[in-house]
Amino acid sequence: MPSPDEPREGGEPDADHGVRVEPTEPVTAVTVVEPVDADQPAQPDEPVDPAAAVEVIEPPIPDRVRRPADAIRLAVVTLFLVLGFVLADLAVGTRGAVEQDLAEATGGLPRILLTLLAWLSGLGAVLLPIAVGADLLVRRRPLQLVQALGAAVVGGILVIICVALVTTGHGGFLTDVLSRPTSTGQSPPLDIVVVSMIALLTVADIAGRKWISPIATTVVAATVLTTFLSGLVTLTALICSLLLGWLVGLAFRVGFGAVSTRPPGVDVARVLLDTGVPLERLRLVDANAAGDRRYAGTTESGSVDVHVIDRDTFGLASGRRLLRAVRLRSGFSRPPAVTLRAELEHRTLMGLLLADAGVHAPRPVAVSEVGPFAAVIAYVEPQGVTLAELDDLDDEQLAQVWRLVQTLHRRRIAHRGLSRRAVLIDAEGRVGLRTLGAGDLAADDITLRIDLAQLLTSVAIVVGPQRAVSSAVNALGKEAVVRAVPVLQSVALTPDTRSALKERKGLLGELRDELMTLRPSTEEVAPVELRRVTLRSVVTLIGGVVAGYLVLTQLAQVDLGEVIRTAQWEWVIVLVVFAAATFAGASIALAGAVQIHLRFIRTYMTQLAVAFSGLVAPAAVGNIALNTRYLQTSGLPPAVAGASVGVAQVAQFCSYFVLLVVAGVLAGTGPAVSFSPSPVLVAGILAVVIVAIGLLAVPKVRGVITDRVMPQVRSAVPQVLAIFQHPKKLAQLLGGALLLDVSFVASLVCATRAFGSDAPIPAVAVVYFAGAIIGSAVPTPGGLGGIEAAMSAGLIAIGVPGGTAVSAVLLYRLATYWLPIPFGWFSLNRLQKIGAI
Structure with a gap:
């Protein structure tokens, strides 16, 4: 029979002590x-x-463990070593200058100090391994000593191989990066003493040893300094020797484990x-x-x-x-x-x-x-049952749950893990916390809102979204609860909550819909971006690098001084006028897409703000988001505002397509090219149609369309169709769209004329449309890089000289993309200040 103090099997709580054993x-x-027998007291000399x-x-x-921290260090050191190679290869000239400056700075040290460092380095290289080995033997760690010596040998072998490759002329990249020509050939690419010593010390794990650790640090520093001053190896080779020795030592510790x-x-x-x-x-x-x-x-x-x-x-x-x-x-x-x-x-x-x-x-x-x-x-530990163990909560328990989070937030304490397993209710009905969580003190607003979103989701899993929201509103107030809407995202939830949501599909959407009913209908809730690294940011970064390379390559072909001297400034002024007219066209088209009256100045400033938002978002995304928000604050319901922006986009697409066909015919490309699609295009369209029909056959897809899409379409379509019953609005819509595209074409024409090119206007128009298509596909702000490359190639293809083409495109982009950005920043701030966005 188990003793009263022993917990029961299976993780059941002990009746007396409540110890949960799992x-x-x-x-x-x-x-x-x-325990010591009380009848036989211990001897005085035996405490x-x-x-x-x-x-x-x-x-x-x-006896031995593989520490996660060692694996992290190994990955970081490997990354630093690779980055060091890349930077050293890119900055060959700078590397030599830095080495010379450091040599001059350290060469002025007193001769007696340099002599002491040389003696310390020489003796240390011999005596330090002996001292480390003796220390390991005293601590009864012979296996660790063998592994430390093995790491030193492996590091030395790697250095010997690297030196052999360089001396025989097969070093390639290593020769260029790590060594330099000398009177006898090439300098050594690595220092064998440094590599072996660092590998040995890393495996010996001398951190925290009172006397060995400072001595080893001094010996290594003296060895590195004297080796550098001797000029036998380059500074890059010394740094890489330190990193390589550390890498070998960490690899041994990860592979064989470290002493526990x-x-x-x-x-x-x-x-x-x-x-x-x-x-x-x-x-x-x-x-x-x-x-x-x-x-x-x-x-x-x-x-x-x-x-x-x-x-x-x-x-x-x-x-x-x-x-x-x-x-x-x-x-x-x-x-x-x-x-x-x-x-x-x-x-x-x-x-x-x-x-x-x-x-x-x-x-x-x-x-x-x-x-x-x-x-x-x-x-x-507090005792009780967690929310995960309960099927329901009464009103008083729900009120206590919300009072708990209210107390935490009043003290600016964030828990960061309010899942169902973190909140408990004891035998007396008190609500508390099972764990402390990865909490924060003096937490900021976004952290507290995430806490509330986590708890709302956890409670909704137990009692349902409607009851969770209503009880939270009763306890905290509507304004406090709706603050959780922007952060109510799966990524903000704990792993335990995300796992539970997989069994309750759609619950998060229902909870969000329930919270959205608490907000005014004219307000749109944009989710807060919680991720630092997203697929979009990675693609944008890669696209930005490629775009930067393309732009810099183009700039290398242009003499900017010559461009400024040869440009015809009357055409530049006309170019700026047409660039400004593009925003007027977008403003007129948006005004024609709604039944209400829009102030032209505010609408024009909104289009300038769209130009500024293009720096941080794709052009189409920034256009839709800002214009929709502007229409909402102007008095349109969210569904109608979104549909109106969509109508303006459709009008611009129709204008774009008509002008493209007209320009193609006039430029001599012929209607056959435009209206004879390739078999691949036809097959692609058929594939898309078949997939769409197949999705409509899925009941869940039809349900989503019927329940969520169709109600908004039904409410928006009558008001949008009313625009077509007013000829003035229709003329505004189509005229503004045509003005937008014509102004862009005219801007590019003026840019080519500014440098003396007389390329046909229809051909330049085709180049603009092609560049715009490529720019919308390139995942960079404003299509940066893609538009410049495509338009330059297009102008060259229609007979414009290469230098003139690049100069014209850069001038065009300066007027239509870069110049409006500061005005867009001012407009965005002004519109936000007056509440227009």
Whole structure:
């Protein structure tokens, strides 16, 4: 029969102490230290270990572990080594100048100091490996010594191979980057002493050793400095030698593992007893998501939850948090703690603040270091059932849930993990927190809103979206609840909540729709972008690099001074006038797409703001978003505003197509070219039609169209069709669209005339339309790079000289794209200030 203090199997809570035991692996060993017999007191010369009275149950701690932090360091060092090679190859001239400046600066050191450094380097290179080996043997780590020597040998072999490649003329890239010509051939590409020494020290893991660590640092610094001053190797070779030695050492540590620094449970029990926790029993439970080792502790008065943070597992949580911090913005992910002590202090402060706020949450009762590489924190855990274990909540419980988040937010405390498993209800009906979470103190507004969005979703899973929103509004108020709408996104939710939503498909959309009913119908809620790195940003970055390369290549062909001297400024002035007319055309077309009256100045400023937004968004996206917002603030419902912008876009497309056909015919391309599509195009259109028909056969797709798309279309179409019943509005719509495209064509014509070209106007028009098509397909702001390359090639194809073509296109883009940007910035700020956007 199990003792009353022993938790029941299967993770059930103990009747007396409530310890939840959920081991993730079978316990393979039990360490039980019997209490000292009271009838046989210890001898005076044998002090009694207080931990001897504690029953410790845990599996054997492995002798060697693979630390996640080592894998992260290995990846970072590899990246730095590659970047170092690339930068050194790109800056050959600068590299030599830097080496010369450093040599002159350090060469002025006193001769006696240089002599001491030389002696220290020479003796250190011989004696330091011996000292490290002796230290490892004293600490009874012969295997680690063998691995350290093996890493040094491997590093030396790599250097020998690299030197052989360079001296035989087969070094290629390495010869250009790492060495320089000398009177006897080439300088060594790497330093074998530096590489081997760094590899040995890395595997020996001397960090934290009181006397070896500073001595080793001094010897390495002296070796690097004297080697550089001797001129035997280049500065780049020295830096790469340091990185390569570190890389080899880390590879050995990741491959073979490092000596474990995890403290055993007996040491943890001893520390807890010293801090005043009357521990009787300590049992290892599992390793939680933070990378800690978690123990269930038993005392006379109840249970404690013990978390041990050690160097072996600390990097696991820090690595995950670092990836989240890189991928997501600060509101969702707190940056990782740099040191173990910083993590310990943050958790303790979080627990104490929650206790001070009166929140029923884990309360720290003991915090201490366990040796030089670990720390322990013990909590008194609240008992109860989590929301994940409940099928429903009554009104009072719901009110307490929202009062909990209200208390946290009033203290500016963010939990960052309000899932169903994080919120609990105890036997007395009090609502509290099961975990402290990866919380934040003095949290910003976006973080608190994400907290509210997480809790709204968690509660909606239990009681449904409608009841969750209504109870939150009753407790917090409508204004406080609707602040969560922009961050109500899947990426802002915890993994546990996202997993639950997979079983409740559509719930997140229902919750968002329920929250949207709380906002005025004229307001559009734009989601907050929580990701730092998205597919769009990656594509934009790659496209920007390619575009920059194309633009710089074109600029290299142009003498800007000659361009300014030879340009005919009367044509430049006309070009600027037509560039301004493009915004007038867009304004007139938008005014013709709505039944209400729009102020021309404000509409014109909105189109300028669209030009500025093109810097950070594709032209079509910025156009639609800003114009829709402008129409909403002018008094149109969201559905009608969106449909009206769509009508303006359709009118511009029709104008574009008509002018393209006319220009193609007049330029001599002939109607046959425009109206005889290739078999590939026909096959592509048929494929799209077949796929569309197939999707319509899917019931869920038809349901989405029937329930969400068709109601908006029915409400918007009558008002949009009313435009066609007013000839004045129709004339505005089509006339503005024609003015927009004609002005762009005229701008390009003026740019070519400014440099003396007399290319036919229809041919230049065809070039403009082709460039616009390519620009809309290039994923860069304003089609940067793609438009310039396409238009330049098009002008050259119709007979414009290469230099003139590039100059004309650059002048055209300066007037139609770059010049409006500062005016667009001013317009956007002004429209926001007066509430027009």
